[in-house]
Amino acid sequence: MEKSYKEIMPQINTFIFDVDGVLTNGLITITTNGELIRNMSVKDGYALKTAVDSGYNVCIISGGSNEGVRARLEGLGINDIYLGTHTKIVQLNEYLSKNNINPENVLYMGDDIPDYPVMKIVGLPCCPKDAVSEIQGIAKYVSQKKGGTGCVRDVIEQVLKVQGKWTQQFNAQTD
Incomplete structure (x- = not known):
């Protein structure tokens, strides 16, 4: 029997x-x-920084190549950022x-669709609510x-809570 996403979350380190x-x-x-402007959620940013600060491996693999995106992610402490990647499985x-x-x-x-090959081999493939149907079909968790x-905040927070690491950050801020 296939494991549920909650059963997989304890083994996630990346x-x-x-x-x-x-x-x-x-x-x-x-x-x-010709400049391309994107919007990102600060809540996602907070969760990404929390994951980095908690010792998780955090990586970005994207087909896009916007250097503003790189700067934002580096500012959150993410070092492994691969932009302009068209064959994500290789990266x-x-x-x-x-x-x-x-x-x-x-x-x-x-x-x-470019995420499909990667999602087929990882332990916990996830997607947002508005992902294309093919991706929703192979995701073990749809936010x-x-x-x-x-x-992004949704999945990071769930993993950290399951692993007992979400509230550690609150304790560190009150010490």
Whole structure:
């Protein structure tokens, strides 16, 4: 019998996320000079920083190549950021090998067809509520939040709560 997502969460030590449609709502504003502007949720940012500060591996693999996105993510303490990646499975395999990470210990959240091959091999494939149907069909967890509106916070918070690490940050701030 296949494990439920709650049964898999205790073994997660690595979070990997797509950007467009996961960390953003998938909409891009194009300025008159051609600059592409994306919106990200500060709640997702807080959860990403909390995961990094709690010792989890956090990685971004995206087909997009916006340097503003890189700067935002680096500001949250994320060092493994792969932008402009069109074959995500290759980048995933390199990252896992380089860091000696077992795919079963990975939560990956994607929203569209380029994420499909990665989601087929990780322990906990997840997606936002507004992911395409093919991705929802293979996800073990579909967040009730849409991309860019807290779906990343949703999955990180759930994993940290299951592992007893979510409230540790509150205790550290009151010491």
